[in-house]
Amino acid sequence: MQYASSIKVHDPGHSGVLVELHGEFDVACLWAFRRALRRATELREPTFVDVSGVTFMDTLCLRELAARDPAARVCRPSWQFELSVTACGLNETILILPDDDPGYEAVIAEACGCGRVRSGGGPTTALLLNEVRTGLPAGSSVDGEGSENVRKGAVFP
DSSP: OOOSEEEEEOOOBTTBEEEEEEEEESGGGHHHHHHHHHHHHTTOSOEEEEEEEEEEEOHHHHHHHHHTTTTEEEESOOHHHHHHHHHTTOTTTSOBOOTTOHHHHHHHHHHHTSSOOOTTOOOOGGGOOSEEEEEEOSSOBOOSSSOEEEETTOOOO
16 A cells, blocks of 8 residues: 655664654644654654655644754755745744754664664665554554554544
8 A cells, every 4th residue: 555655753762763754744644743743852852853755745744843843853855845845934944954963873873773874874764663654544543652553534532
């Protein structure tokens, strides 16, 4: 089954928490997006949000991300993410870390289970943990320890 978007929240390490975003983020997945960001930032550890896989993000999701700043540090923006930020006029609100930020490099190394990251390298999808997926048919369920399956269009209490 094809997912419109996915949020991968890694287990926290000594350097912080890594959250990876892939796909399209709009009002249909706002609830899952908000919940994942809240859970990651409530750990009181540095939270790094890798947006290299984002193909679209609407104003509501961008504002949610901006509301978490500086707790959620945005890293590795795709050109589509940068375009969305610019189109929504949030260039001054959402600050993006440089690719060689030492905090980001440390958290990515921990998430991959390696002591260091090759220059220019990032994690492989096979090594990612604790997925939150959106984009499924309505009638959602939330299950597991940090692992959630959230279906698009679902209503939650």
